[in-house]
Amino acid sequence: MAKKSYPLYETTVFENFRVLTENAAAKFPDKIAVSYRKNPKDKEPINVTYTQMKEDIRHFGTKAVQMGLREKHVAIVGEATYNWVVAFFGLMSIGAVTVPIDKELPAPEIADILRVSESCAVFYGKTAAEKVDEERANTPAVTTFVAMTGDIIDGAVSIESMIEEGKKLYEAGDNSFYDYEIDTEKCASIVFTSGTTGKGKGVMLSQKNIVSDMTQGMYNFAITPKTMMVLPPHHTFGSTVNLVGHLAQGCTVYISSGLLQILNEMKEQQPSHLVLVPLFVETFYKRIWTTAEKQGKAKLLRTLMKVSNGLRKVGIDLRKQLFKSVTSAFGGKLEMIICGGAALNQDIIDTFESMGITILNGYGITECAPLISCNRNKLQKKGSVGTPIIGEQVKILDPDENGEGEICVKGPNVMLGYYKNEEATKAAFDDEGYFKTGDYGKLDDEGWIYITGRLKNLIIFSNGKNVYPEEIETEISRIEGVSEAVVYAGESKKDPTKEVIVAEIFPDAEMMERRGITDVQKYFDDEITKINERSVDYKAVGLVKIRNEEFPKNTSKKIKRFEIDKSID
Numbered sequence: 001m002a003k004k005s006y007p008l009y010e011t012t013v014f015e016n017f018r019v020l021t022e023n024a025a026a027k028f029p030d031k032i033a034v035s036y037r038k039n040p041k042d043k044e045p046i047n048v049t050y051t052q053m054k055e056d057i058r059h060f061g062t063k064a065v066q067m068g069l070r071e072k073h074v075a076i077v078g079e080a081t082y083n084w085v086v087a088f089f090g091l092m093s094i095g096a097v098t099v100p101i102d103k104e105l106p107a108p109e110i111a112d113i114l115r116v117s118e119s120c121a122v123f124y125g126k127t128a129a130e131k132v133d134e135e136r137a138n139t140p141a142v143t144t145f146v147a148m149t150g151d152i153i154d155g156a157v158s159i160e161s162m163i164e165e166g167k168k169l170y171e172a173g174d175n176s177f178y179d180y181e182i183d184t185e186k187c188a189s190i191v192f193t194s195g196t197t198g199k200g201k202g203v204m205l206s207q208k209n210i211v212s213d214m215t216q217g218m219y220n221f222a223i224t225p226k227t228m229m230v231l232p233p234h235h236t237f238g239s240t241v242n243l244v245g246h247l248a249q250g251c252t253v254y255i256s257s258g259l260l261q262i263l264n265e266m267k268e269q270q271p272s273h274l275v276l277v278p279l280f281v282e283t284f285y286k287r288i289w290t291t292a293e294k295q296g297k298a299k300l301l302r303t304l305m306k307v308s309n310g311l312r313k314v315g316i317d318l319r320k321q322l323f324k325s326v327t328s329a330f331g332g333k334l335e336m337i338i339c340g341g342a343a344l345n346q347d348i349i350d351t352f353e354s355m356g357i358t359i360l361n362g363y364g365i366t367e368c369a370p371l372i373s374c375n376r377n378k379l380q381k382k383g384s385v386g387t388p389i390i391g392e393q394v395k396i397l398d399p400d401e402n403g404e405g406e407i408c409v410k411g412p413n414v415m416l417g418y419y420k421n422e423e424a425t426k427a428a429f430d431d432e433g434y435f436k437t438g439d440y441g442k443l444d445d446e447g448w449i450y451i452t453g454r455l456k457n458l459i460i461f462s463n464g465k466n467v468y469p470e471e472i473e474t475e476i477s478r479i480e481g482v483s484e485a486v487v488y489a490g491e492s493k494k495d496p497t498k499e500v501i502v503a504e505i506f507p508d509a510e511m512m513e514r515r516g517i518t519d520v521q522k523y524f525d526d527e528i529t530k531i532n533e534r535s536v537d538y539k540a541v542g543l544v545k546i547r548n549e550e551f552p553k554n555t556s557k558k559i560k561r562f563e564i565d566k567s568i569d
Helices: 017-027 050-066 083-094 107-115 129-134 159-171 207-217 236-248 259-269 278-294 299-313 323-328 347-352 421-426 469-476 509-514 520-533
Strands: 034-035 046-048 073-076 097-101 123-124 145-149 187-192 204-205 227-228 250-257 271-277 335-340 356-363 371-374 393-396 405-410 434-443 449-454 482-491 498-509 543-546
Touching: 017 050, 017 083, 017 207, 017 236, 017 347, 034 050, 046 050, 050 449, 073 083, 073 107, 083 509, 097 107, 107 129, 107 187, 123 129, 159 335, 187 250, 204 207, 204 236, 207 236, 207 371, 227 236, 227 259, 227 271, 236 335, 236 356, 259 323, 271 278, 278 299, 278 335, 278 347, 278 509, 323 393, 335 434, 347 356, 356 482, 371 498, 393 434, 449 469, 469 482, 469 520, 482 543, 498 509, 498 520, 520 543
Parallel strands: 034 250, 073 097, 073 123, 097 187, 123 145, 227 250, 271 335, 335 356, 498 543
Antiparallel strands: 034 046, 187 204, 356 371, 393 405, 405 434, 434 449, 482 498
């Protein structure tokens, strides 16, 4: 769909986190801001209005000031909960520097981040309590411990007690929460990138970075009234887009109780849109076709999609009626999925669109707080990750004959730099002040961004030919029965000089069995041969490697390429 005159949507403008919560409470006082369960088995969720959230954040912040946390570095490590939201928004509102940490990291790595970030306090969830406790001796600078959920370790206080004591202070006349001017240009959060190629760096983001990313980004698309949060909160896609962007707009955010609960919660909560990474969308897609095949309705479903698409071309839209049995599995009200974090197969986007669920494929990176571009509700281009958000400048560095080169970005959402790493910061920007994303791609003549792959993953052969594995992986992912695939240049253990393009595939065992495929290696060898026949010679896959388990992933569900054994003998 392409409408060049497609207008910008209305958005909510706010200067900082404190203004965000105050404005949202004034505009949506009785609307549910956050809904959640303390325990997945609880019959009914707890609903928090925008007014209550504002008061909880204010009272928490008042107590945090008294505890001496203003302008201090404070770590937050735990699962997504309402108290995580209170801690993050409350600390940002008093001028503290938040350090969101991945709860899945091993205890020594959490301790390392606490030391490197110079955190003096840590807010922890139930899944991180034991790790935080066992590393105390290795993090002597951390003197304040606050339990967001779960057990209270020795010497810690609960976030609930902070809110209660802060309420008393505020009602007694303590106005310290408001009597402070937030400097939106200063470092407000240090986000350590999870990375897929090794140890991450501490990305310094200001409140201006985060706020501008959402105020400018939300002009590009219209969110619906209710969403579910399934992404980890330590990542900017979860904290900035799912929380900051949505709560500023008055959206209701239901916080999922965990991966095992998602489908049941979707049926119960009936979200009208979701914010996801591709792995979730791919899982939903496979579930649709697996269910259809089990019920013997896969052929009928494909026929209905063709009929529906034909009717839409003449202005007749019957998707809600035709695909009700499919979309009911996702609650029945799902209209849209905002997807980012990695490439998403266009076939999947087209399938969901055929059934009445629009997927807005976007592009972001932690260093840009994170949103750079996104397709729009009714303005999309196949294969593109959309147009840059308002105020964003994008250029291609050193483009080749096809116009492809490194994607570079400049704008108010671009990071301040890497914490205590001047060398890496300098290397990340070009002479004109553009941030070099490390992603390779191109712009079309209307400014739409197309991503080819990551520079770090580039396969460079001795004959000078360059191959981006993501391009081949996209083709392989279309093969029926592929659950996951990674392409790389393999080095032979017998002959280190021998290099060949390897396609390593984790098959969908259930589909293999259902189709009666017993020789999995031969099946995929034959399918890859078909791909090779329509590819240029230097992009041909020379070896298909079958694996018996999923690829290792970080908590953003991206495959850790650096942990894959790339030997081929």
